[in-house]
Amino acid sequence: MLTASHSGAAGDRKRSRAGGPIRRFLHKEGVAGYLFVAPWIIGFILFYCYPLLDTIYNSFTEYKLFGEPQWIGLQNYQNLLHDSVFVQTCLHMVLYVSLATLIYIVGGMVLALLLNRTFPGNHFFRVVFYLPSLMVGVAIGSMFVQVFNAGDFGLLNEVIGIFHIATINWLNNYDQPIVGLYALILVTFWFMGGTMLIFLAGLKGISATYYEAARIDGAGAWQRFRYVTLPLLTPVILFNTIMTLIGHLQTFDVALIFAGGGSGSVGSITSVLGYRNSLSVFLTYLYQEAFIYHNYGYGSAIAIVIFLITLVLTGVVLLLFQRFTYYDR
Amino acid sequence: MLSKQRKSSQTSIEIRSPYLGQMRSGDSKRDTRLYQQGRIYKRLSLLITYVVLSIGAFIILLPFAWLISASLKTTTQYYASPIQWIPNPVVWSNYVEAFAVYGFARYVGNSVFLAVYAMVVNTLVSSLVAFGFARFRFPGRGVWFVLMLSTLMLPAQVLTIPLYVTFKTFGWIDTFLPIMVPQLFGSAFNVFLFRQFFMDLPRELDEAARIDGCSNLRIWWNIILPQSKPVIIVVAIFTFLSSWRDAWNPLIYLSSQSNRTIPLGLLYFTNGYTAVYPQMMAATVVALAVPVVLYAIGQRYIDRGVAIAEVR
Numbered sequence A: 001m002l003t004a005s006h007s008g009a010a011g012d013r014k015r016s017r018a019g020g021p022i023r024r025f026l027h028k029e030g031v032a033g034y035l036f037v038a039p040w041i042i043g044f045i046l047f048y049c050y051p052l053l054d055t056i057y058n059s060f061t062e063y064k065l066f067g068e069p070q071w072i073g074l075q076n077y078q079n080l081l082h083d084s085v086f087v088q089t090c091l092h093m094v095l096y097v098s099l100a101t102l103i104y105i106v107g108g109m110v111l112a113l114l115l116n117r118t119f120p121g122n123h124f125f126r127v128v129f130y131l132p133s134l135m136v137g138v139a140i141g142s143m144f145v146q147v148f149n150a151g152d153f154g155l156l157n158e159v160i161g162i163f164h165i166a167t168i169n170w171l172n173n174y175d176q177p178i179v180g181l182y183a184l185i186l187v188t189f190w191f192m193g194g195t196m197l198i199f200l201a202g203l204k205g206i207s208a209t210y211y212e213a214a215r216i217d218g219a220g221a222w223q224r225f226r227y228v229t230l231p232l233l234t235p236v237i238l239f240n241t242i243m244t245l246i247g248h249l250q251t252f253d254v255a256l257i258f259a260g261g262g263s264g265s266v267g268s269i270t271s272v273l274g275y276r277n278s279l280s281v282f283l284t285y286l287y288q289e290a291f292i293y294h295n296y297g298y299g300s301a302i303a304i305v306i307f308l309i310t311l312v313l314t315g316v317v318l319l320l321f322q323r324f325t326y327y328d329r
Numbered sequence B: 001m002l003s004k005q006r007k008s009s010q011t012s013i014e015i016r017s018p019y020l021g022q023m024r025s026g027d028s029k030r031d032t033r034l035y036q037q038g039r040i041y042k043r044l045s046l047l048i049t050y051v052v053l054s055i056g057a058f059i060i061l062l063p064f065a066w067l068i069s070a071s072l073k074t075t076t077q078y079y080a081s082p083i084q085w086i087p088n089p090v091v092w093s094n095y096v097e098a099f100a101v102y103g104f105a106r107y108v109g110n111s112v113f114l115a116v117y118a119m120v121v122n123t124l125v126s127s128l129v130a131f132g133f134a135r136f137r138f139p140g141r142g143v144w145f146v147l148m149l150s151t152l153m154l155p156a157q158v159l160t161i162p163l164y165v166t167f168k169t170f171g172w173i174d175t176f177l178p179i180m181v182p183q184l185f186g187s188a189f190n191v192f193l194f195r196q197f198f199m200d201l202p203r204e205l206d207e208a209a210r211i212d213g214c215s216n217l218r219i220w221w222n223i224i225l226p227q228s229k230p231v232i233i234v235v236a237i238f239t240f241l242s243s244w245r246d247a248w249n250p251l252i253y254l255s256s257q258s259n260r261t262i263p264l265g266l267l268y269f270t271n272g273y274t275a276v277y278p279q280m281m282a283a284t285v286v287a288l289a290v291p292v293v294l295y296a297i298g299q300r301y302i303d304r305g306v307a308i309a310e311v312r
Helices: A002-018 A020-026 A029-059 A076-084 A086-112 A121-133 A137-147 A157-163 A179-193 A193-205 A206-216 A220-247 A253-260 A280-291 A296-322 B009-016 B030-073 B093-100 B102-133 B141-151 B155-172 B177-185 B188-199 B204-211 B216-227 B231-247 B248-253 B261-269 B277-309
Strands: none
Touching: A020 A029, A020 A253, A020 B009, A029 A193, A029 A296, A029 B102, A029 B141, A029 B155, A029 B177, A029 B216, A076 A086, A086 A179, A086 A193, A086 A220, A086 A280, A086 B030, A121 A193, A121 B030, A121 B277, A137 A157, A137 A179, A137 A206, A137 A253, A137 B030, A137 B261, A137 B277, A157 B030, A179 A253, A179 B030, A206 A220, A206 B177, A220 A296, A253 A296, A253 B261, A280 A296, A280 B155, A280 B248, A296 B155, B030 B277, B093 B277, B102 B141, B102 B177, B102 B188, B102 B216, B102 B261, B102 B277, B141 B188, B155 B177, B155 B248, B177 B188, B177 B248, B188 B231, B204 B216, B231 B277, B248 B261, B261 B277
């Protein structure tokens, strides 16, 4: 080592000055490692393990705002199964999560493929597509409430009007409340930028030699995509799918704003779940039960169910796609 | 980084291929025809790309354009149909009103405070933790790391109920403490990003410093951190944005009006009687502008950060 020779004396001096037994102990590799990692471990125990265990316990109790939790066994879960609002929420989530994830993955991939070449303006397009995914959910939500506004002055209705389709009442539709959910799904088109960026990074990681070999063998563009790009992208697709799935199970901001009919009315009269519960998602339902009705026991049961669904879904996706994933090592 | 990248793999191949290379005098008619077809094909695909992307960009930008135009209208103009794109007169006072009358200045201040705090504290602690994971072997390291990654899967909102009850007994509700204290312990995502980066840094510098008698903490501060500027910027920006956008935690823990952050301010934006849309749109523009500015500043590093985080 370059520095070893001239610092020998200095090192000896330092070590003899400050090399007490405590310091040596603290610098043993195992101890030092734990010391550095300790803040996170403490945080994990305080803010993860304890609340998780407590929530699990609470889900078996009857626990309202005032008073102590009282054990009632599985009754919360039974009520949950018969809760029509919850069942409706689950259906909403199935529809929303599957469609939104599909849009994200397919759309992100298409955009990444389009933007993979260098051409003038490439940079501009990347920024335009990526920027919305960085923005404040609530702000985007309130913006889109106006876009989806019923009546003639909502932006989307204006655009449809150009095609001579009748205006649609998106968020408070009396006949078909489910349209609110469609609005929510439409909004996901704006946020594809995140997955696009990750796919771009993945595309760059594919070595050019594969494409050369494919071209020499006479593969056309579609064949190159199907036999070179797609298989080599499968780890990235898997990662993206799982992250997107988890993210969508946790939608909250935009659903909340849409449900309130726009800013300024949350917390007053309108329900947090939307017109006739059409916009309920897992987290808004949890919020309503636990923090508006102060039904902590029931809310805890909902929370546990959400957690289990997330776990199961992630596990299923992982196992299903394990077989199809090629790892380029 | 985005625009200065070297030519992509496809372009470099095409240059060597007889389809698009220089025409030489010995070429047969077939070669010439193929060459010209290749050029047309390439131009066509570029054109289609432009068209598709432009349509997409237009769709994406349309609501934002509408938003900016709406924020500068009067309330009556707002409801006009068909939509007037250029407001006349331009009502700049909407912005002033949003800040002064509706207390938005206060909300921005709160958001900025919490976000900067989160950015600084969380980044520091996460890099410390990641240093431990990256450079030290200790028993159970693998287990803790996997546990840490698994926390990414769990929606933190699920754990809120007991935390809320605990904080209530502490009397911390309606203060910033429930939001600020967890930042002291780092976040799994940040630790993950840092660790991946640290593992790529050469160990020789560490070892040289250690021979010179550097304590571990010194190594972290003086050796590792200065080399980690890209990752620090990425993590800092992401942490800031994540705190800026957070609506769930402020919604649960903050109740009084003066403590609200921007998301809450937007949620409750009203003058007490009706919804005042133009001013609300002005506030929305402000809320959306901050991430844009931050992105402009740190954009090179964000793209690099995404590359670090992707699955190897």
